[in-house]
Amino acid sequence: MTTAAEEAQTLRRASDESAIRILLVEDDDGDALLVHEHLVDAAIQVEVTHVRTLEDALDHLDVDCVLLDLGLPDSVGIPALERILAAGAPAVVVLTGLSGDEAGVGAVAAGAQDYLVKDEVDGRMLARSIRYAVQRRRLEDTGRELYRSTVRMQEANRLERALLPRPAVGSAPVEVGVAYRAGRDGVLGGDFYDAVERPDGSVVVVVGDVCGHGPDEAALGATLRTAWRTLVLTGTESGDLFGLLERVLETERADPWVFTTLVMLEIAPDARSADLYLAGHPEPVLLGATARYLPTQARGRVLGLATPGRWEARRISLDPGWRLALYTDGVFEATIDGSRERLGRAGLLEVMSELAARDDGAPADLAEAVLRAVRALHGSELLDDDAAVVVLSEARRAAS
Missing domain, CATH: 3.40.50.2300 (Response regulator)
Known part of the structure; x- marks a missing residue:
């Protein structure tokens, strides 16, 4: 058998x-x-x-x-x-x-x-x-x-949302509005922003851009943003922030070639002037019926690259009712209608001029309107790069 x-x-x-x-x-x-x-x-x-x-x-x-x-x-x-x-x-x-x-x-x-x-x-x-x-x-x-995948995604989104900052501006005569899109499958990208009011009533605002837009860059952007806020809250002088942030960048980056650009504004307590710092970043736009870029004679070097250069402030005057826009290059590097043509700096200026001329509402509304307009010109979501727009304005109660 x-x-x-x-x-x-x-x-x-x-x-x-x-x-x-x-x-x-x-x-x-x-x-x-x-x-x-x-x-x-x-x-x-x-x-x-x-x-x-x-x-x-x-x-x-x-x-x-x-x-x-x-x-x-x-x-x-x-x-x-x-x-x-x-x-x-x-x-x-x-x-x-x-x-x-x-x-x-x-x-x-x-x-x-x-x-x-x-x-x-x-x-x-x-x-x-x-x-x-x-x-x-x-x-x-x-x-x-x-x-499990859905739960992990929800947990990751909650974590990333928790890392997105809330501008810490209270009594200062400045309003801050933000629009942000990550160029990856997530909430957080390599672009970052923040705004903090100092004890003397001045407001310091930063927008940064870590090269690349993957998870490593998102983590590094969150680290740099946290380090920046910590340094500001502990009373570090504005001119000293960049060197200290570069040390954090060099310690935390995944590869030695990773660099970061920054733009920072320190708005005076009376909101009538501001010190502009540039570290290889596109300059802010002064909004109005005819928007224009702020002068760039004091442009400094990017963080993380061993090239000569310093970070010095340029004082700019602010007229009553002023509005400014800070942004990252993912906004003006968006292509138009699926072609190879990019919006470019001139195109972004036209978009901002048109929107600012017909919209005098809250800064957050104008920031979102800029991203919506760029998305419409692009023809789809902005997935090729991170994009951030921060709109600052003199508070209406102060302007009146």
Whole structure:
């Protein structure tokens, strides 16, 4: 008589993606042979591994389906099912001589995909149960993985949103509005911004751009923004901020070639003048019916590149009712209608002039309007680069 192990070997097929890998856990060779015959009768493509004890089964769980007898030499009943499921078993079909609805309900409740009684099963029923069990388990696994992926995405978005700053401006006669889009699948990009009111009533505003727009750049941008706010809140002189931030950049960047550009404004307590600092960054725009770029004679070098240069302030006067826009290059480097033509600095100036001429509302509304207009010209979301616009204005109560 052919043994169950020999029969199992004859039923093994050549490696085929459509073959179902089955682990048969059965201590009775006669019952094991009957299972093999049922599978042959059903003409189902299978690869069968046969073991006689639960301990042996735990070492062979890399399969698609387990056919489990609940009367094994080393384990009997539902505890056997619970143990094999806890060990990471895939779809489990209980195939046992124990009859009765209560046993079946208990097995399914414990995690089995199906419950079959040996004396009542035939090849067609067994094959159908195996196929359904495998598909149900795969759907369950897919659903769980989708849920985990959704939860991870939500957690990542919450974390990134928490890293986006809230301008810390209270009693100063300055209003701050921000519009921001990350050029990646996330909330946070390499562009960053912040605004802090000093104890003397002056307001310091920064916009920065870490080269690149992946997760490493996003993390570095968040680090630099946090370092900048910490330095400002601890009373560091504005002119000293850049050298200290460069030290942070050189310590935290993933590659030695990564650099960062910055623009910073320190607005006087009376909001009638400001000191402008540039570190390789595009200069701000003075908004109005005819918008114009601020002068750039005091442009400094970028942070992170060993080139000559310093960071010096240029004093600018601010007339009553002034409005300024700071931004990153992802705004004016957007292409037009899918072509290779870019909006450019002149195009951005036209967009800002038109919007500023017809919109004297809150700075946040104007900042969002700029990004919406650029997006409309681009023809889709701005996904090629991060984009940030920060609009500053004299508070209306101060202007009046």
